[in-house]
Amino acid sequence: MSPLITLSVAYVLIKRLRYIASLGIIGLLAVGARAGEHSIFAPYLGDEAPQILETIETQKEDSIEITRLRFLNRTLPDNSIVSIYGILARPAEKSARRPAILVCHGGGAMADHVEPAVKHWASMGYVAFCQDEPGIADSKKMRSTGYWGQDRNPWRCKPDPTRNQLYDGILAALNGFNLLRAQPDVDPDRIGVTGGSWGGYMTTMVSGLKRDRVKAAFAVYGGGFYDHGTVCQDALARRGTENRALWLKHFDAGNFAGDITASYFFAAAACDWFFWPPSVQATLDKIHSDKNLVFSPNTSHALAFPGGNTGPTPVDSRAHRAMQEIAWMDHHLKGEGKPFPICSVAEKPIRDGAGIRVTFQVTSPVPVTAATVWYSYGETPWRTRHWKKLECRASTAGSYYATLPVEEPDQPLDWFGLATDDRKISVSTSLLRVDPPALGFTDADRRTVLWTASVHAPGFDSRLWHPPYDGSYRGGRFRFHRGAFNGQPAIEITGQYALDCFGLRGLSLARDRSAGLSFWARSPSGTGFTVQLVNEETDAVYHVWEVNQPPPGQDWKEVRIHWSDFRPGPHAKPPMLSEKTAKLRIITPAGADLFFSQISAITVEP
Structure with a gap:
């Protein structure tokens, strides 16, 4: 027989008193003057085991x-x-x-x-x-x-x-x-x-x-x-x-x-x-x-x-x-x-040319085998971000640094340091934010970097593509192909499906005067597809703009979609390209077999 602990009849006799106490009228068993003492859980903070x-x-x-x-x-x-x-x-x-x-x-x-x-x-x-x-x-x-x-x-x-x-x-x-x-x-x-x-x-x-x-x-x-x-x-x-x-x-x-x-x-x-x-x-x-x-x-x-x-x-x-x-x-x-390593930040970020140098310290009882910095655009929604990896350099013992590139000098960058020891234990710094204007960046430091989306098998250091986390459009599948397009990798989507690409920066696309998107595609099944731009509010409400594309054909063909081709979905709030635009979605119908590769923004033609 397992040695289980039971309670005396006294437990049952005080059940009404416990319920009254749970309403906050009395704090019979509260422990110390802490938040729990003033909560509805006060009667249950003692050590009495349940019957x-x-x-x-x-x-x-x-x-x-x-x-x-x-x-x-x-x-x-x-x-x-x-x-x-x-x-x-x-x-x-x-x-x-x-x-x-x-x-x-x-x-x-x-x-x-x-x-x-x-x-x-x-x-x-x-x-x-x-x-x-x-x-x-x-x-x-x-x-x-x-x-x-x-x-x-x-x-x-x-x-x-x-x-x-x-x-x-x-x-x-x-x-x-x-x-x-x-x-x-x-x-x-x-x-x-x-x-x-x-x-x-x-x-x-x-x-x-x-x-x-x-x-x-x-x-x-x-x-x-x-x-x-x-x-x-x-x-x-x-x-x-x-x-x-x-x-x-x-x-x-x-x-x-x-x-x-x-x-x-x-x-x-x-x-x-x-x-x-x-x-x-x-x-x-x-x-x-x-x-x-x-x-x-x-x-x-x-x-x-x-x-x-x-x-x-x-x-x-x-x-x-x-x-x-x-x-x-x-x-x-x-x-x-031995204890886990600890990542901490003791030095303030400093300007380093066109970027911002950030430094973190790793205190570890065993050797550290990897140290990286990860950063993302501070104005974009949390769930649609793509965190970019920077390999660190060691300065002094246990100290590592990397330089964050600054493209939009009036927008913040979020970052954290990540370290792994030889036991395969990983820890990171807290999430930190840097403000380029506070380090002397001005509009004159703005850089135009046209957006591109890599197409290769995902890893934790470069995961751009993922099906919708809400579970929608799960009737098909996707996979990566090496060398499918002129020796370059490509993505294949089969069946009714949706695939999200994270890390879009709508604010930069608007400021760069980009004209739209370009990518190469082919459809052996002869089906078309839909492309969406997705804005997300802080309350997780989405605004969608979309365009339906005809079948590109069975051979590779360049597809160009201009921003003016997109149409707002129900309840979409303009502007289409803003700091909230951080996700591209490709949707295929039932029976689809779509390949695509080399996605990038295109500039306004002179």
């Missing part, structure tokens, strides 16, 4: 023991209960106190989805637990039961934030943490929390609310400050000022990040569809404890760097969001391995 309602099964699998169970999340005033399903895994071999990991699932998932993670942590000597998290979980498939709020809107907080379905999700994670901490084979001083996407949000939330009870945290993609740059900020704003303020107070992990005492790592995607760099940076800025980070350039919900989840070291993405999360937890919870 186990049912032990579904306990079984052995290889070297680990797995227990499936349901615990009491809370009792409502009408005496109905919220029951949460969870999975507990531990090494089958009996031992003294072990380190432990709480795994938080992402949006639309549930405990069963992260079962591989719980099992793998157990196979490495940890006691691990995961639970369904209502408000985040797939409500139709999860095994938990109960009242899930007054409606399906996760942003509604009036008239009572405890009726928001996300409330039970956060309680489930807090109760899951307490259940894990109470296990007889768990060292309560060595517990970590990890999760990706909404699970990264939950990792940050639990770490802030549980404070010194969490020793290590590894958040992937998601964190706090949903109003600082996320796909959710517009939906939150539409609920009204008062509701928005309530949600940010009670449900935004950023409000509790300042109470984190754990060693905290944030692995973020610089072009993430859901969580944008400003929200990541705001979360990190709020944390005062030991912290570290890495930005993955040119990816969304993927970590394409050594130590991430796309290589070069193979990784089971169901078991771990990133390879280096294992090293982070092993170091902080087991005392194994």
Whole structure:
């Protein structure tokens, strides 16, 4: 029988009192004068483990023991209960106190989805637990039961934030943490929390609310400050000022990040569809404890760097969001391995001819094998940026620099330094912004650089082409061909599909007096295609201009599209070329077979 901890009858007797306290009337179990003390979660900040309602099964699998169970999340005033399903895994071999990991699932998932993670942590000597998290979980498939709020809107907080379905999700994670901490084979001083996407949000939330009870945290993609740059900020704003303020107070992990005492790592995607760099940076800025980070350039919900989840070291993405999360937890919870490198910026940027020199420092206990700088145009939308890579030069020991090219002297540039050590662990600096006018740049320094889009197989250092992140137009596929056009690479799209090209700079296209686009294409299928220019507002609203192209023929043919050929889509707001124009999209119909290569802007003819 698995050594599960249950509660006395006293737990049930105080259920009404806990509910009253959750409304903020009293803070019975609040810990310290921190943000959590004044939140609706105050009654759940102690160490009391939840009552186990049912032990579904306990079984052995290889070297680990797995227990499936349901615990009491809370009792409502009408005496109905919220029951949460969870999975507990531990090494089958009996031992003294072990380190432990709480795994938080992402949006639309549930405990069963992260079962591989719980099992793998157990196979490495940890006691691990995961639970369904209502408000985040797939409500139709999860095994938990109960009242899930007054409606399906996760942003509604009036008239009572405890009726928001996300409330039970956060309680489930807090109760899951307490259940894990109470296990007889768990060292309560060595517990970590990890999760990706909404699970990264939950990792940050639990770490802030549980404070010194969490020793290590590894958040992937998601964190706090949903109003600082996320796909959710517009939906939150539409609920009204008062509701928005309530949600940010009670449900935004950023409000509790300042109470984190754990060693905290944030692995973020610089072009993430859901969580944008400003929200990541705001979360990190709020944390005062030991912290570290890495930005993955040119990816969304993927970590394409050594130590991430796309290589070069193979990784089971169901078991771990990133390879280096294992090293982070092993170091902080087991005392194994050396610390991670730290990237910092001590020198101010300086003008270097026609560019701006930026410098960062890497402090590492092991040799650094790669150091690069990544930059993007500061005026363009976060999700449609292309981060450009600059190889660094070493100046002094551990110091690296590169020069950012300045094309538009009145526009900012954003950058970060990225370093990898010989263990395949990658870290980066914070996201930084440089302002060319502050360094003496004027309109006279403007350079005309006509836009071109490389056509070659994607890598994390040059990913320009990607299907729409929103999942639209997924009836076909695309692939790269080497030497398909006069020895040059080409892209082939087959079937009904859409392919986005990132990194367009509409402001420069307008200022350069460009005339349109030029590329070479052929269509063995005899089908035409559509080309779109996409503008994105800060609230993730799109404005589209498009032109339908006839079949180019079966042989290679140069296609020229003038800006005047594009027509606005519904609700498109001019101008077509602006600082918000950063994406080109090619759409093909069913049955299509389209090849294209050598895309570039064309100048106004004299």
